[in-house]
Amino acid sequence: MDALVLTLAIPLASGLLLALFGERGWAPRLNLAASLGTFLAAALLTVEVVAGGPRFAFGEAFFIDSMNVFFVALTAFVGLTTSIFSGPYMRNERSHGRLTAARLRLYKSMFQLFMFTMLAALTTNNLGILWVAMEAATLTTVLLVSLYRTPASLEAAWKYFILCGVGIAQALFGTILLYFAAERVLGETGNALLWTHLVSVRGQLEPVVMALSFIFLLVGYGTKVGLAPLHNWLPDAHAEGPTPVSAVLSGLLLNVALYAILRVKVLADGATAPGFAGDLMMGFGLLTLLLAAFFLSRQKDIKRLFAYSSIEHMGLITFAFGMGGPVANFAGLLHMSMHSLTKSAIFFAVGHAAQKCGTQAMEDIRGLMRINPVIGWGLMLGTLAILGLPPFGVFASEFMILTHAMKHHPWATPVLLLALGVAFAAIFGKVQPMVFGDTHARRLPHAPAITPVFVHLALVLMLGLWMPPYLVRWFEEAARMLG
Amino acid sequence: MIAAPLSLQLINLFAAVILLLAFAMLAQRRVLALVNLFALQGLALCLSTLVVAATSGQAHLYGSAALTLALKVVLLPWILHRLVRKLQVKADVEGLVNIPATMLIGVALVIVAFNVALPISQMASTIGRGTLGIALASVMLAFLMMIIRTKAIPQVIGFLAMENGLFLAATSATYGMPMVVELGIALDVLVGVIILGVFFFQIRDQFDSLDIRHLEKLKER
Numbered sequence: 001m002d003a004l005v006l007t008l009a010i011p012l013a014s015g016l017l018l019a020l021f022g023e024r025g026w027a028p029r030l031n032l033a034a035s036l037g038t039f040l041a042a043a044l045l046t047v048e049v050v051a052g053g054p055r056f057a058f059g060e061a062f063f064i065d066s067m068n069v070f071f072v073a074l075t076a077f078v079g080l081t082t083s084i085f086s087g088p089y090m091r092n093e094r095s096h097g098r099l100t101a102a103r104l105r106l107y108k109s110m111f112q113l114f115m116f117t118m119l120a121a122l123t124t125n126n127l128g129i130l131w132v133a134m135e136a137a138t139l140t141t142v143l144l145v146s147l148y149r150t151p152a153s154l155e156a157a158w159k160y161f162i163l164c165g166v167g168i169a170q171a172l173f174g175t176i177l178l179y180f181a182a183e184r185v186l187g188e189t190g191n192a193l194l195w196t197h198l199v200s201v202r203g204q205l206e207p208v209v210m211a212l213s214f215i216f217l218l219v220g221y222g223t224k225v226g227l228a229p230l231h232n233w234l235p236d237a238h239a240e241g242p243t244p245v246s247a248v249l250s251g252l253l254l255n256v257a258l259y260a261i262l263r264v265k266v267l268a269d270g271a272t273a274p275g276f277a278g279d280l281m282m283g284f285g286l287l288t289l290l291l292a293a294f295f296l297s298r299q300k301d302i303k304r305l306f307a308y309s310s311i312e313h314m315g316l317i318t319f320a321f322g323m324g325g326p327v328a329n330f331a332g333l334l335h336m337s338m339h340s341l342t343k344s345a346i347f348f349a350v351g352h353a354a355q356k357c358g359t360q361a362m363e364d365i366r367g368l369m370r371i372n373p374v375i376g377w378g379l380m381l382g383t384l385a386i387l388g389l390p391p392f393g394v395f396a397s398e399f400m401i402l403t404h405a406m407k408h409h410p411w412a413t414p415v416l417l418l419a420l421g422v423a424f425a426a427i428f429g430k431v432q433p434m435v436f437g438d439t440h441a442r443r444l445p446h447a448p449a450i451t452p453v454f455v456h457l458a459l460v461l462m463l464g465l466w467m468p469p470y471l472v473r474w475f476e477e478a479a480r481m482l483g
Numbered sequence: 484m485i486a487a488p489l490s491l492q493l494i495n496l497f498a499a500v501i502l503l504l505a506f507a508m509l510a511q512r513r514v515l516a517l518v519n520l521f522a523l524q525g526l527a528l529c530l531s532t533l534v535v536a537a538t539s540g541q542a543h544l545y546g547s548a549a550l551t552l553a554l555k556v557v558l559l560p561w562i563l564h565r566l567v568r569k570l571q572v573k574a575d576v577e578g579l580v581n582i583p584a585t586m587l588i589g590v591a592l593v594i595v596a597f598n599v600a601l602p603i604s605q606m607a608s609t610i611g612r613g614t615l616g617i618a619l620a621s622v623m624l625a626f627l628m629m630i631i632r633t634k635a636i637p638q639v640i641g642f643l644a645m646e647n648g649l650f651l652a653a654t655s656a657t658y659g660m661p662m663v664v665e666l667g668i669a670l671d672v673l674v675g676v677i678i679l680g681v682f683f684f685q686i687r688d689q690f691d692s693l694d695i696r697h698l699e700k701l702k703e704r
Contacts, residue, residue, distance in 0.1 A: 126661075126663070126664065128660055128661060128663070128664030128667065128668075129663065129664060129667060131664075131667075131668075132664065132667030132668060132670070132671055135668075135671045135675075136671055136674070139671065139674055139675055139678055142678055142682065143678060143681065143682070146682065146685060149685055149688075149689065150689075151689055151690065151697070151700065152700060152701060154682075154685055154686055154689055154690075154698065155697075155698035155700060155701050156701060157682065158635070158682070158686070158698050159698070159701070161679070161682075162629070162638065162642070165642050165675075166626065166629065166642075166645075169622070169642075169645050169646065169649060172646075172649050172668070173619075173622065173649055173652065175660075176649065176652055176653045176656060176657065176660065177603070177656075179653075179657050179660060180603070180607065180656045180657045183657050184606075184608075192661075193660070193661060193664065206606060208602055208603075208606075209603060209606065212599075212603070236701045240701075
């Protein structure tokens with residue numbers, strides 16, 4: 001069967017199955033098997049596209065090129081490791097009495113459906129369907145954020161729904177404007193929202209309408225990326241939801257929302273004055289980066305801390321894509337993948353640490369190195385990696401972004417360095433006593449799955465030291481396509 | 484000045500009704516009446532889509548009109564009615580801003596919306612292009628409603644009314660989006676309301692009230 005069909009059908013079918021039979025004994029294994037299947041199908045799809053070039057599926061409804069196949073592979077991979085991690089984690093949560101069997105069923109089903117919406121958003125060629133899938137992604141995760149049904153988690157889920165709903169409504173208006181601009185050139189066929197058609201006529205699209213449309217889409221999807229000033233939902237949703245959900249929100253949802261912006265940016269670049277879209281993205285990116293860096297030092301909850309770190313990195317990545325050009329786009333793509341891998345690894349480690357200590361409050365998490373050296377090292381290494389210390393991959397991408405900014409936008413360099421410095425001080429200062437120090441913690445009823453943490457970190461380390469040539473080519477091709 | 488054809492007059496009339504209903508929703512404090520106003524707005528939207536479909540000869544617009552009728556006039560109001568009855572929500576209390584002030588802010592928003600929409604509607608070649616300003620205005624009024632209401636259900640109705648405005652924008656600027664996209668949007672809206680229904684029960688079980696002022700604990704300190 002077609003690899004793309006499998007990539008989309010496996011999460012959809014297993015999500016529906018798990019909704020019906022999620023309380024059976026084999027449900028966790030089905031969840032894991034589905035994630036593994038999705039990953040294998042995505043890997044196959046990647047091999048096909050890398051070898052055979054871009055292709056369509058189902059007429060022109062789906063379009064796979066080097067850019068989105070890279071996100072598909074990353075999404076499926078993090079989905080797989082999150083499933084591995086969530087098995088023991090959720091069993092522990094149940095033993096601690098925080099979750100019931102019915103809630104676990106909801107979790108597994110919604111997790112698979114969430115993967116489906118992400119993969120559909122990445123592979124569709126229709127910008128309208130992209131919108132539909134992004135909204136569906138919010139809907140599938142609202143009930144996951146409120147899974148614990150605590151007052152705080154309900155509040156977080158409500159905020160998440162309303163803020164993202166408002167954001168996504170703006171994105172819909174942007175999509176309508178885009179369709180309006182496209183219809184004047186492409187005519188009233190059903191093709192006017194197909195990205196491949198739009199990109200071939202992007203020079204003829206009405207500049208004023210395209211500019212308005214890009215602003216609405218940037219702010220709209222930017223809400224889901226976590227761009228300031230509509231980033232407020234993000235720390236709450238990350239802190240109050242279960243940890244596997246935090247890991248996929250940070251590692252995947254933010255990336256996919258940013259992917260949507262990048263697709264539209266390619267169109268806006270062709271129609272509007274040069275630099276218009278890029279300058280907007282640079283502005284939003286810098287603002288987000290700076291704001292998040294200064295909020296970091298005020299955090300008391302460990303998951304909120306790393307949620308703000310996600311906002312910070314998303315700001316940096318948006319800034320990189322805003323600069324544009326092959327080098328900055330390359331760095332942006334690299335940083336996106338490094339951040340995904342590192343941040344989900346950190347959330348895995350944080351999840352186990354919080355379970356061990358029975359709290360997410362950082363002042364009560366102490367001495368992880370004594371309780372469980374593996375988790376302790378996982379958290380420490382993950383933190384060092386996300387802070388951009390060599391030889392991890394984040395260093396390589398941050399270095400590229402910084403040097404490129406120095407060369408082409410020197411005014412931004414002090415802001416970037418200041419934000420990165422402040423973030424370093426805040427995060428390192430808080431993680432250090434959590435890892436080293438005295439403790440009194442309990443044993444977990446189920447041994448934690450710690451492998452995913454180190455698999456992710458090993459990948460980040462490897463990509464920091466050496467990138468396989470095909471990966472470099474792949475990144476370069478995607479970066480060139482972004483213009 | 485030449486008299487506009489009947490169809491254009493009808494389109495403008497329905498658009499005016501939609502805007503009027505948006506203001507009425509802004510002022511309405513009782514939840515059930517709010518649901519009914521929302522259903523009426525859906526009906527006006529459906530009729531205006533029908534007139535556009537008949538005059539422009541765009542066959543797929545009949546489909547959108549039917550979808551609007553089924554979803555926004557029948558199904559969603561029915562779900563909301565049930566929710567209100569089951570949750571026993573009675574009257575809404577005063578919002579964050581009093582009604583006259585809200586109305587004044589609303590008028591200002593309408594002026595802004597018309598100015599933003601002006602350059603775009605001048606470019607459009609569709610029959611209902613004059614209503615683009617109204618569409619944007621109703622989106623903004625719904626947005627305002629979401630901001631000033633303190634109860635969960637009126638906020639959601641504001642959210643749905645915003646979608647009504649966006650739909651009007653799509654029909655007036657471009658004769659509607661492609662059918663597959665509209666179906667997808669309708670599905671999202673429906674699933675969203677169902678999920679929120681579940682969510683309302685969770686909120687009420689937890690707080691014994693649907694007042695979202697309980698939901699203001701998570702803040703940066």
